[in-house]
Amino acid sequence: MAERWDEARRLLRQHGVTYNIYGDPQGMERPWPLDMIPLLVPAEEWSGLEAALTQRSRLLNAVLADVYGPQELLRAGLLPAGVLHADPGFRRPLHGAAVPEGLFLHFHGVDLARGPDGRWRVFSDRTQAPSGAGYALENRVVVSRVLPDSFRHCRAERLVPFFNVFRRTLFDLAPLAPDQPRVVLLTPGPYNETYFEHAYLARQLGVAMVEGGDLTIRDRRVYLKTLGGLEPVDVILRRQDDDFCDPLELRHDSALGVAGLVQAVKAGTVAVANALGSGILESPAYQAYLPAVARHLLGEALKLPGLDTWWCGDAAALAHVLANLDRVVIRPAFAALGRDPVDGATLDGGARAAWIERLKRQPWNWVAQERLAPSTAPAWQENRLSPRPLVWRVFLAASRGGYVAMPGGLTRFADQPGRPDISMQKGSGSKDTWVLSPRCLEGRTLIRSTAGETVTGRRTGEPRAVSSDLPSRVADGLFWLGRYGERSEMGLRLLRGAFTRLTDGTTPGAMEELGPILRLMAWIGMIPLDFTHDGDTGASAGRALRLALQAAAFDPDHPNGLRANVLRLHRVAHGVRDRLSLDLWRVISQIDRQSAAPRARPDDAATLERLDDLIVSLAALAGLEQESIVRGPGWRFLDIGRRLERAVNTIGSMRRLRVADADDRDDAALSATLEVLLELGESFMTYRGRYLTTVQRVPVLELLLTDESNPRAVAFQLSSLAGHLAALPLPPAGGGESPTSTALHLIGSARALLRRPDAVRHGPALRQTLDTLADTLPETSNLLAHAYFSHAFVRSA
């Protein structure tokens, strides 16, 4: 058991399944907590639930259609006006807007808990942008790999058909019904708690993942800003709350979102799933009225009971709550109030009086619900089984034939046996959920690939290409991924060079070579300038140097240190994660782990070992950049970033080490400098193999500067850059020479300088070349930024 559990954790880490915790800077990317014992739901129990749940989705959709339309429920007194009007989440600008197919609720999450009587009851509804379906799928992938025999034995229903249905629904929603609808998943970005899932779902559904800044409105229609210009968007699957969807009409103190989106919705040119404003039904207040509303709107009895609920805005309900305070849990009526539930029984004297006052002052802001201790299921905790209360989130998707429930879902359990509130934010665990199939699945392959279940495009199994649009933001992210990858490598090679010399100072030339390495480190701000002065090599200076180098390697707060660059690398990679292969992401996670500060200060040898491991991982990153990314504009930006950074670093190092200056140095110092340059340029073996001689200036500089066949030479970088620039789509800017052409022109001139016969032989000419390149390369970077990612961001007036 324990072994399988370890295997599951390893798989989760490899798949990069993580969860971000708000307000915890160290907690970005917390590993996803998965318990390996699934929750089992028998087929007969499921079929009853399925009918009840689809009824609930139909009902909630009808409620949304009413409150955003005729508001009969309010007029008939079936829903108190305050439930709607006191809710900051009621979006008045959307009132009266027609939605495609009359669908407001496309994707619905229902949290279920089992009471002491064993019956499932509704705890709450998720109607805005329900999260967890992607995690449920990933849980299935991992658990079915760890427990394949029991999985086959138990015949769990597959989850994939559900995602295929939902995908179909999304594509069918396109209001203007083009041949190739463009569907995008709108994410708030990498800092959102469920960003992993956004990337995962976008990939599974085969849609592009975009942020608000990637979209713009023209003529009341939504467009995606791509490198090649604006492309129309037909359907938005949003994981962004209403508040941040349109600064013009939904919340104008926010700079996030897409200004004018509400107008596009009202013009009927785009479908948003779930509809803007659908979050109001997450208020627990509705639970008190749903039975009567179901009879009125559907002519049916509500099949699945919720918790007994009192909305305090109703005078009789408030009186009941005040008289029974110790028997209820008080919850905020509206999500916007952002308060945790309070168990009335835990309130004593002063707190109780304060709550009574609060309830009386603004009663409409509060809901009381019966206290229900969710029943437990066994979870594998600390190497033994332990009973934990659990909540099961079931997902439903709209389809042509009505709502469809996912046979499974996300089960979460409390991290302590007696704790009633269950939330990933507070450190609960999760389980896979198996709905047992009545059909015989023996002999069928349930797992199709290493990624387990995979969503395919159509029922025929024909795969569909993921959208190839490249949002400008993604191009920007890939560009910086390239730059930070190379920058980390540069810092790492310097650190390794320094630690190598410190560990084995007896190797000939070691101490002479330490000087240039330290000068370069000081130049890029990794260590203080003090260490570059020769002379003091005493024991205390050695200790201080080691401390400074350790900080440059592992201190996350050192702005120019290796760790800081790796964190930047990780962050930009996070932002373009849906564009990276799983293996590439694994390597990035590995680099992140390997560069984390060690618990105890390691000795030089141990540090060196870590640095060597990191070099290999960074090399793997560079390799996968070449081998695992399709040669589209995205890859070009990634490679432009790496090439530019490498050229900048090489030029900078040569200038800093004054290779062009007339020799006032002795032979030993010069050859130490050249050795260091060869080492940083990973060209030592090439040099030895080619020249079979001691290091001399001209051949070394030829190898590192002008040799277009050496992937470490500046000339090679420039040649690659020229190729990329020529192949990029022209930016949508108008008028005059495009910045891309200007950049291409600059790179062309730089290459001409390097091709001059005396480029490296003649000191002044060399110095001029280096100086020119030191200006040209940053300028090229600026031009590209201006042309492709000048991130016009929204300001509200």
Add this chain to the structure above:
Amino acid sequence: MRYRARHTTRYDYGDTTPVSHHLVHLTPRPHPRQRCGANRITLTPAPATRSDSVDFFGNPVTYVAVEEPHRWVEIHAETDIEVAPPLPLDPAATPPWQEVREAARRPGPEVPQFLFDSIFVKTSIELTAFAEPSFPANRPVAESALDLMSRIHRDFTFDPTATTIATPLAEVLTTRRGVCQDFAHLMIGALRGLGLPARYVSGYLRTLPPPGQPRLVGADVSHAWMSVWCGGNVWLDLCPTNDKPADADYITLAWGRDYDDVSPVRGVFLGSGAQALSVQVDVEVIE
């Protein structure tokens, strides 16, 4: 009284913006005492998109977008309108305020929506305590509201430098300074805290007063006041800035829960420049 109102709003963006979006509440809403003549809203540069509709509160609203590179936008509205004086209302004959409070809780979507907190109007214990001296038991609601209006006018100083639209009510209550929006929000919050429906009214004042009368505060900018529900179909418009019920000098453009629902011009532009805003209003009596 017949008027011609001219309202010009200019945004200077400081840099070129590829697109700007604007939501405009500059067409007078349907109103029992107003008859609207010609109303023209124009934008320079000419907008690529324009769409007219009616918002949730029944106010006409215009969406416009400029979709070519531009550095500034000027929005101009010209409105001909006739305003009749309000019917005489005997404050002493209005129902006691507690009765109105009870009536406001009855089902139906129209009146109760003006009972609850909104973005710019947050009720508070302090605000309610401020209102209470005007609301002894069983006092007629209009009498109480008029008294509250006069107290705001007396206790607060009109000071355009004291607040911005983002200044919270709690601060206005402490510093006792502000402009017409602040006083309207303050009075709305005080009434809602007591359980009385109150709404925000956006509009204009005539620029030049009738001969022999003082020029009113807020006459050359867009103005704001508030309206309190007195039961049935009766809403009483009160202007705490000038301590008077709104009469034929007041032109109503729109009403909502607060400024956020009905701000005359709201804009969002794409770009990083700083922006400057200038507004000019001129309301001329014609006849």
